[in-house]
Amino acid sequence: MAEWDGQGLPPVAAERVRRAAAGGAWTSLLTAPAAAALEVAGFDPVGEVMGSMVQRMGWQGYRGCGGYGWGGVPTTITSSDGNRFSGFAPYVQALYTGHGTAIGRLVAEAAAIGADGVVGVRLAQEPMFGNAHEFTAIGTAVRARSRTRPGRIFTTVLPAPDVTALLQAGWVPVQIVYGISVALRHDDWATRSQASWGAGNVEVSGYTDLIGTTRADARRLLRDAVRRTGADGAVLDDMTLSVWSVEPAENHRDHVAEATVFGTALGRFHAGAAAPTRTLTYLPLR
Amino acid sequence: MTADPTELGIPEDAMRRLAEMRPGQATSLFTSDLSVNEFLLVREAGFRPLGLVLGSSIYHVGFQMGRWNRNQELTVLSQAMYHARELAMTRMEAEADQLGADGIVGVRLDIEFKEFGSDLAEFIAVGTAVKADAPTTPDGYGWRNNRNQPFTSDLSGQDFWTLVQAGYAPLGMVMGSCVYHVAHQRFWQAMGNIGQNVELPQFTEALYDARELAMSRMQAEAEQLHAEGIVGVQLRSHGHRWGGHTTEFFAIGTAVRPLRADHTIATPQLVLPLTDR
Numbered sequence: 263m264a265e266w267d268g269q270g271l272p273p274v275a276a277e278r279v280r281r282a283a284a285g286g287a288w289t290s291l292l293t294a295p296a297a298a299a300l301e302v303a304g305f306d307p308v309g310e311v312m313g314s315m316v317q318r319m320g321w322q323g324y325r326g327c328g329g330y331g332w333g334g335v336p337t338t339i340t341s342s343d344g345n346r347f348s349g350f351a352p353y354v355q356a357l358y359t360g361h362g363t364a365i366g367r368l369v370a371e372a373a374a375i376g377a378d379g380v381v382g383v384r385l386a387q388e389p390m391f392g393n394a395h396e397f398t399a400i401g402t403a404v405r406a407r408s409r410t411r412p413g414r415i416f417t418t419v420l421p422a423p424d425v426t427a428l429l430q431a432g433w434v435p436v437q438i439v440y441g442i443s444v445a446l447r448h449d450d451w452a453t454r455s456q457a458s459w460g461a462g463n464v465e466v467s468g469y470t471d472l473i474g475t476t477r478a479d480a481r482r483l484l485r486d487a488v489r490r491t492g493a494d495g496a497v498l499d500d501m502t503l504s505v506w507s508v509e510p511a512e513n514h515r516d517h518v519a520e521a522t523v524f525g526t527a528l529g530r531f532h533a534g535a536a537a538p539t540r541t542l543t544y545l546p547l548r
Numbered sequence: 549m550t551a552d553p554t555e556l557g558i559p560e561d562a563m564r565r566l567a568e569m570r571p572g573q574a575t576s577l578f579t580s581d582l583s584v585n586e587f588l589l590v591r592e593a594g595f596r597p598l599g600l601v602l603g604s605s606i607y608h609v610g611f612q613m614g615r616w617n618r619n620q621e622l623t624v625l626s627q628a629m630y631h632a633r634e635l636a637m638t639r640m641e642a643e644a645d646q647l648g649a650d651g652i653v654g655v656r657l658d659i660e661f662k663e664f665g666s667d668l669a670e671f672i673a674v675g676t677a678v679k680a681d682a683p684t685t686p687d688g689y690g691w692r693n694n695r696n697q698p699f700t701s702d703l704s705g706q707d708f709w710t711l712v713q714a715g716y717a718p719l720g721m722v723m724g725s726c727v728y729h730v731a732h733q734r735f736w737q738a739m740g741n742i743g744q745n746v747e748l749p750q751f752t753e754a755l756y757d758a759r760e761l762a763m764s765r766m767q768a769e770a771e772q773l774h775a776e777g778i779v780g781v782q783l784r785s786h787g788h789r790w791g792g793h794t795t796e797f798f799a800i801g802t803a804v805r806p807l808r809a810d811h812t813i814a815t816p817q818l819v820l821p822l823t824d825r
Binding site for chain 2: 406432458460477481498525543
């Protein structure tokens with residue numbers, strides 16, 4: 263068998279998609295209530311689809327110093343800043359490439375089997391041996407019972423019952439959106455003294471700035487992603503933050519923060535002020 | 549009971565919207581960390597989500613030694629917990645104010661002690677800023693509270709919907725904190741009750757004292773907002789990292805005011821869910 267050149271889908275996946283497109287029994291990751299919910303919204307499952315990519319992720323972009331801003335005032339430098347100190351930009355770029363490629367391959371499979379969208383997508387990033395990481399996206403492809411074909415595949419991390427609730431209220435999922443940012447900050451004198459044992463009750467303004475800036479950058483990237491899809495807004499699924507310290511040189515400590523935000527962009531399709539469906543007050547008997 | 553989705557035109561309209569979507573069209577984008585059900589209920593309660601808002605602070609919590617054999621509040625620690633939470637909450641409110649919000653719903657207030665430093669904790673407040681479709685409440689006032697700040701509420705979307713249906717408006721999250729050191733038993737006292745099932749009155753009293761302090765502080769905050777009452781109160785205790793005898797007692801709830809005199813809601817229907825959860 264010829265070696266795969268990394269373009270399109272791997273041969274095994276392409277063959278599976280070809281079989282699925284030819285007809286036969288469909289597979290899905292849906293639970294029974296989820297399948298029933300899709301039925302209510304007017305969607306049929308077409309098949310289970312996935313995308314995967316293994317990528318080597320080195321820290322080759324990291325250049326040591328957290329850096330001082332102009333005039334020696336320490337600043338937080340994010341991966342989006344694009345100056346010579348934003349050393350984590352290649353790392354963040356690798357994360358974007360990983361998730362983006364996995365989702366892209368999932369969408370390619372969905373398109374090949376005639377789907378309009380993919381619901382309940384689960385994204386994962388698993389470390390393998392060495393510096394390799396596997397990025398995966400797996401979900402259930404669905405097709406709308408409609409005459410219009412949107413010409414784009416919608417993707418969402420939301421499970422099918424949530425998708426149905428949204429559709430009934432006049433909202434359609436558009437695309438999985440995310441913002442990822444990594445920032446670096448040099449420990450300056452003020453930070454060291456505020457964080458020292460005898461400092462008493464005091465806010466550590468340097469670290470607060472570090473996490474605030476990192477989260478703000480991730481949220482900004484998410485908003486930009488939503489804007490690019492043409493959607494009206496987004497519901498967030500997951501928001502994470504981790505902070506760790508690095509010691510690039512003797513007596514020199516920097517802190518690094520990584521913030522991620524994942525969600526689904528939504529488009530509104532009902533015109534009126536009120537939702538087309540109204541909530542009924544039910545009391546479950548269990 | 550279930551209508552035909554095709555008759556309602558749901559898939560057709562949804563697909564047409566996707567087909568017509570062009571990048572960069574929207575002018576006002578919202579982001580929200582509400583769940584789908586919460587998002588839809590908040591919309592139905594007459595509020596539009598404006599955006600996710602958050603405030604955070606990394607805080608160095610000071611140090612105070614409790615007297616070994618005395619029940620006492622550790623005021624330095626109580627103040628730290630108060631001050632840092634206040635910083636996070638105020639920053640979140642400032643973000644919401646900038647968006648022109650009437651309130652913030654689904655607020656989560658968390659503390660996480662960090663691994664990279666000693667006595668360093670991150671205090672974070674996250675919620676969804678909302679704006680009411682109607683400019684005034686049914687009784688003719690604004691939705692903001694008496695400090696002209698957006699109201700805050702840690703109620704879920706479901707609880708928020710029910711609260712508004714029942715004729716109440718949230719005013720703000722109110723909280724009280726008390727870090728308390730519970731005395732160790734004296735030697736002979738400890739020897740005296742080895743192997744027996746007895747009440748330890750000193751311990752009982754300490755826990756009563758500490759909870760009372762936390763709850764009365766929360767109540768005082770509600771009175772400042774001219775609230776009628778507080779709903780959804782949670783009384784938590786956190787050990788954080790201070791060892792077994794030092795505990796934070798933390799009371800938090802949503803202060804509310806009435807929107808109308810009667811507080812009846814439509815009698816709910818009873819259902820038997822077909823899911824096994």
